[in-house]
Amino acid sequence: MLVVGIILCYLLGLSLLLLISRKNTLAEMVGYSFLLGMGVETLLLFLLDIINLRYSAGLLTGLNVFGIIIINGLNYKNLLALKNEYKAPAFELKQLNLVATALFVFMAYLFYGITVKNLFWPASAHDAIGSFDKLGKVMAIEGKLKISLFDYKLEGAGGVYPPLFHASLAYVYIFGAETGKIVTSLFFLSLLTSFYSVLRVYVDATAAALFTLLLMISPELMSHAALSLDNLPTTAYVGPGALATFAWLDKRDRKYFWLGAILTGFAVWIRSDTVVFTAAALLVIGIDFLRSRNLKDAIIYAAIIVAPFIVWALYLKFKIHFADAAKFDFSIGYNTGRMDMMMGYISAYLFGGHYRGVDGGQLYGITFILFFVMILANLGLIYRFGARYILLDKMYVLVFFFAAFVLYFVVFYFINEQVQNAPLYSLMESSFKRGLFCFIPIVLFYSCTNYASSMVFEKIEKFRSAL
Amino acid sequence: MAKQQQRKQTVQSKKHEAPKKGDDLFTYLWHNLAVLGALGVVFLFFSQKFSDSHRMNELTEKFYQLRSQNPNSPELRDLYNEIIPLQQKVYSDTSFFTRITRGYDWAVNDLTLGNLKNIDKVKEEIQRNREDSTEQSYLEARLKRKIGLYSLFKYVNDNTPKNAVILLPEGDSAVSNTSKWNFIYDAEWSEYFLYPRLCVAIGDEKDHPDLAKRATHVIIIEGKGYDKLKYNVPAQLRQQEAVLPIDTPPAWLRVER
Numbered sequence: 001m002l003v004v005g006i007i008l009c010y011l012l013g014l015s016l017l018l019l020i021s022r023k024n025t026l027a028e029m030v031g032y033s034f035l036l037g038m039g040v041e042t043l044l045l046f047l048l049d050i051i052n053l054r055y056s057a058g059l060l061t062g063l064n065v066f067g068i069i070i071i072n073g074l075n076y077k078n079l080l081a082l083k084n085e086y087k088a089p090a091f092e093l094k095q096l097n098l099v100a101t102a103l104f105v106f107m108a109y110l111f112y113g114i115t116v117k118n119l120f121w122p123a124s125a126h127d128a129i130g131s132f133d134k135l136g137k138v139m140a141i142e143g144k145l146k147i148s149l150f151d152y153k154l155e156g157a158g159g160v161y162p163p164l165f166h167a168s169l170a171y172v173y174i175f176g177a178e179t180g181k182i183v184t185s186l187f188f189l190s191l192l193t194s195f196y197s198v199l200r201v202y203v204d205a206t207a208a209a210l211f212t213l214l215l216m217i218s219p220e221l222m223s224h225a226a227l228s229l230d231n232l233p234t235t236a237y238v239g240p241g242a243l244a245t246f247a248w249l250d251k252r253d254r255k256y257f258w259l260g261a262i263l264t265g266f267a268v269w270i271r272s273d274t275v276v277f278t279a280a281a282l283l284v285i286g287i288d289f290l291r292s293r294n295l296k297d298a299i300i301y302a303a304i305i306v307a308p309f310i311v312w313a314l315y316l317k318f319k320i321h322f323a324d325a326a327k328f329d330f331s332i333g334y335n336t337g338r339m340d341m342m343m344g345y346i347s348a349y350l351f352g353g354h355y356r357g358v359d360g361g362q363l364y365g366i367t368f369i370l371f372f373v374m375i376l377a378n379l380g381l382i383y384r385f386g387a388r389y390i391l392l393d394k395m396y397v398l399v400f401f402f403a404a405f406v407l408y409f410v411v412f413y414f415i416n417e418q419v420q421n422a423p424l425y426s427l428m429e430s431s432f433k434r435g436l437f438c439f440i441p442i443v444l445f446y447s448c449t450n451y452a453s454s455m456v457f458e459k460i461e462k463f464r465s466a467l
Numbered sequence: 468m469a470k471q472q473q474r475k476q477t478v479q480s481k482k483h484e485a486p487k488k489g490d491d492l493f494t495y496l497w498h499n500l501a502v503l504g505a506l507g508v509v510f511l512f513f514s515q516k517f518s519d520s521h522r523m524n525e526l527t528e529k530f531y532q533l534r535s536q537n538p539n540s541p542e543l544r545d546l547y548n549e550i551i552p553l554q555q556k557v558y559s560d561t562s563f564f565t566r567i568t569r570g571y572d573w574a575v576n577d578l579t580l581g582n583l584k585n586i587d588k589v590k591e592e593i594q595r596n597r598e599d600s601t602e603q604s605y606l607e608a609r610l611k612r613k614i615g616l617y618s619l620f621k622y623v624n625d626n627t628p629k630n631a632v633i634l635l636p637e638g639d640s641a642v643s644n645t646s647k648w649n650f651i652y653d654a655e656w657s658e659y660f661l662y663p664r665l666c667v668a669i670g671d672e673k674d675h676p677d678l679a680k681r682a683t684h685v686i687i688i689e690g691k692g693y694d695k696l697k698y699n700v701p702a703q704l705r706q707q708e709a710v711l712p713i714d715t716p717p718a719w720l721r722v723e724r
Contacts, residue, residue, distance in 0.1 A: 155655070464498050
């Protein structure tokens with residue numbers, strides 16, 4: 001039964017993807033189908049809760065089949081065209097990129113390894129047991145989003161988080177899963193394949209595979225591929241959402257406009273603190289509006305990415321009756337001790353340093369260091385190619401990264417430790433550290449596709465393809 | 468004239484047919500293998516760089532395994548002598564390059580591939596103990612190995628009705644602060660195992676007054692929690708770990724009386 005549920009989720013997502021565009025690569029179909037499908041499934045569970053319909057595998061199967069038929073029915077002209085355009089792939093040894101193939105095989109083996117670990121051990125992380133997995137399990141049993149545990153304040157910290165992650169756990173439990181951790185593996189797979197697919201728009205398969213491997217083995221991120229926590233799934237929405245937005249701004253392929261908007265919208269449907277990425281996305285879309293004067297697109301994009309945040313805030317207020325305590329303490333003002341502590345942690349995480357027992361290099365490896373090195377390398381190229389040319393290259397990525405990071409910093413700087421029930425150092429060593437996952441796909445995307453890297457990869461590719 | 472034209476055409480067609488560099492399959496493969504070789508060298512470099520660390524981990528695991536089987540084994544001294552220099556070598560390497568690459572080695576070799584070996588060992592053990600006779604027992608076998616308290620929660624669930632409200636032990640100031648008790652004093656955490664029963668920790672009654680009033684059972688840990696009962700349990704009958712109804716003594720206690 002679980003297999004049926006997962007296939008339905010993929011088919012629903014694939015139907016939506018084909019509705020957005022009929023031209024998709026295999027990596028896009030694997031990556032985006034699950035992200036779109038699971039996002040919609042959780043919206044469905046939310047709506048069923050609103051209209052007081054109890055969840056069941058039968059009801060969800062029926063709704064999925066109905067949804068898939070309707071979407072494909074609306075899209076039948078595109079599907080017919082797709083059928084006519086389809087060509088059986090011809091294999092030629094000379095088209096085989098041996099380097100990329102070797103990297104894929106290695107990644108597949110690593111994915112197998114981490115998935116075996118993930119599926120073998122039941123959920124055991126404190127937050128998974130105290131919150132996410134519990135919410136998912138009880139949602140599946142009680143058949144609603146607002147479970148009875150809310151009445152006794154036993155829902156756990158994740159109870160006030162938007163429902164995408166725990167509702168995705170509920171979805172697989174409804175279809176009879178033994179543990180909900182299968183969704184972690186599927187989110188991880190989707191993150192990797194969608195990341196690869198956007199990189200392929202810019203660079204050759206070798207470079208794309210190499211950077212996908214770097215994303216995959218980012219130590220702290222990879223460790224979460226065997227846990228039932230929401231940080232990796234959040235990255236699976238923030239990363240591909242941001243990258244699709246960049247691809248839209250660069251290439252003007254309509255497909256990326258919709259993917260960027262929908263996935264960034266789902267990012268605040270999984271965690272509300274990702275609103276810093278919503279703000280960064282609004283900033284780059286705003287800049288683009290000033291250049292392109294396309295008000296309609298800007299409004300549609302903004303509406304899609306902001307709506308889930310508002311919907312969840314209303315649900316918390318009117319259905320959960322959540323008393324929103326002051327999450328921020330702006331009376332802190334400028335506090336040297338606080339600032340020094342945060343800067344200490346940040347420099348450890350970003351530049352591979354040590355701070356209060358934290359070894360940043362062990363957690364993120366070369367990820368952020370490479371990003372800053374590439375910025376410097378590009379600045380060095382200004383002399384050769386001119387400032388305008390170099391500065392405009394991937395400008396949106398840099399604006400997005402720095403805007404989101406500054407906001408992210410501000411959120412933690414002003415966070416109310418009493419409401420969070422944790423001191424700042426503890427928040428920096430857990431929440432802040434894990435929140436950095438969302439920046440990894442963005443910085444690796446920049447490191448791979450910037451002007452300096454592209455020049456190097458072009459030369460390697462020219463040699464590899466013997467041209 | 469015609470011959471000249473023919474020759475020119477032949478030359479032109481030969482020029483046209485002349486293989487480009489990339490058209491040569493051998494060249495293509497050779498260049499691919501060269502790039503692959505370069506990647507392989509990088510891979511080997513890292514593999515070599517962290518080989519001492521892998522060897523140290525392997526020997527340390529062997530050391531503890533041997534010590535648990537036979538603490539007086541003469542082999543322990545040899546292993547110890549081999550581990551110490553390795554340890555000094557590994558821990559003294561604090562270069563920036565090592566620091567920013569060690570995480571990748573950990574992710575690939577320990578987190579992913581190393582765990583495959585560990586899982587195989589656990590599977591063998593579960594099979595040996597015949598804990599995998601049903602899907603449920605197999606799941607429980609893995610839960611027991613991951614959550615130290617799982618057996619206690621199972622015992623509580625087997626001995627309380629589904630509508631019970633259970634008092635959990637007070638925070639780790641009251642019971643030994645060891646990993647044995649995981650987060651038993653954390654009601655949100657324990658609820659995962661006790662649902663549909665409800666729970667509240669001793670000391671947190673103010674935050675959950677409704678639940679505290681409705682409490683029906685208490686979990687006894689390290690012999691603590693008997694003061695919450697409305698009846699007396701003779702000292703000789705007091706167990707270190709138990710779950711007892713708060714209002715009325717359990718049947719076994721009534722029989723003893």
